[in-house]
Amino acid sequence: MGRCKNNAVKEPKAHSLEQAVDVLVEKFPLHLNPEQTLLARSLQMEAAKVWNAACNIHRTIYGRYGYWLSEGSIKALLKGKYGLHSQSVQAVVETYFECCERTRELHLQGHTEWKYPYRRKRFFTVTWKKAAITHKHILHAISANAVRWCLGRSVKTAYIGNPEEVRERDCGRHHNQRMGQWALGKLRDLLAYKLKRHGIELIPVDERGTSGTCPVCGEYTRQTGRVYRCGNASCGFTGIHRDVLGASGILDKAQHGSFTRGRKLPGKVEYLRPQVLAPKRAA
Ligand SMILES: [Zn+2]
Structure with missing residues (x-):
């Protein structure tokens, strides 16, 4: 990932800067089908x-105000804006x-030929942290269960x-909602x-x-609890989980x-709960 790491390997002078740390790198060949290759490329983009x-952002703010934004503030600015x-x-x-x-550090050592990052990239390696892999695994497990x-x-x-x-109408700009929307998509x-x-078709239905x-009288009541309650005084139907009623409404x-x-x-x-693989703890 990144030019820095590769440059550090290619540039012999840089070795003197390295701490004596052993890094084990393992490469696994990924045999992707065309669809997966396309997905991988779009994620890299x-x-x-x-x-x-x-x-x-880092350069613009410095150019205008002479101030280098911190790592934390750039993370905060970019949070929730990407797929x-x-x-x-x-x-x-x-x-x-x-980088x-x-x-x-290299400039301090006198190697001023090194440039700060400035070039636009078309592709960049995606790092998968543990939480992200678990997340992806869960999405696969849920869909496999349903199939x-x-x-x-x-x-x-x-x-x-x-x-x-x-969601677009009600929730606006909240990060969690956007992530939820992304995961749902x-x-x-x-x-x-x-x-x-x-050979099974999946048809989206407007959830409103x-x-x-x-389900009995057909009147709409805004729900606040988990268990459905009809607000029509002459009906008063209740006793079913709101999500189950929602599913039956989608089918209807x-x-x-x-x-x-x-x-x-x-x-x-029936609840189809995904089995999440977790490493076993040592006894
Ligand atoms: Zn009713």
Whole structure:
């Protein structure tokens, strides 16, 4: 990753600056299919955008105000703005600052031919931290579970709630929401891709009103608790988890175009929880 590391290896003079630390590097060949290669390239391009932004902001602020922004403030500025895991974004910024620091040291040693990073990059290596790998693993586990469930029931068409409009309108600029939206999009893409391999279609359905519309009387009540409660005094239906009702609402909307009264609710609810692989602790 980065020119600094490679430069340090290529430049013999730089060895004298190195501390005596052994680093073991292992390379694994990745046999990617064309689709995965495309994804890997697009992630590298996203990482390059982070690098370019860090470099740009750092230089612009110095140019205008004579002030070098800290690593922390650049991380804060770039947080949640890219389609990469937050820790992968941080890793790019960390590499950028390592590069600056290294150049500064070299300048102090008199090697002024070394330049501070300035060039725009098209691709940059993505660093996967442990949390990001776990996250990706969970998305795969959830989608695989759902596909297995569908196959076991000879499902031909699956519907998924599409909350994008709701989120954009209601939530605005919060980082967690944006990350959630990103993860949800990734999950939906994975699910669509895996289902398609088995000839199952995944159709997005506008999620609005699905968890608030009464399955009995069809009236909408804004929900605050986990258990659904109909606000219509002459109905008062309750006793089902809001998310289960939401799922049944998505199916209802998909099949009938709008909500129906006296809707049939699922008799049995199954939770498909992903198994997360964690290293075993030493006894
Ligand atoms: Zn009702």
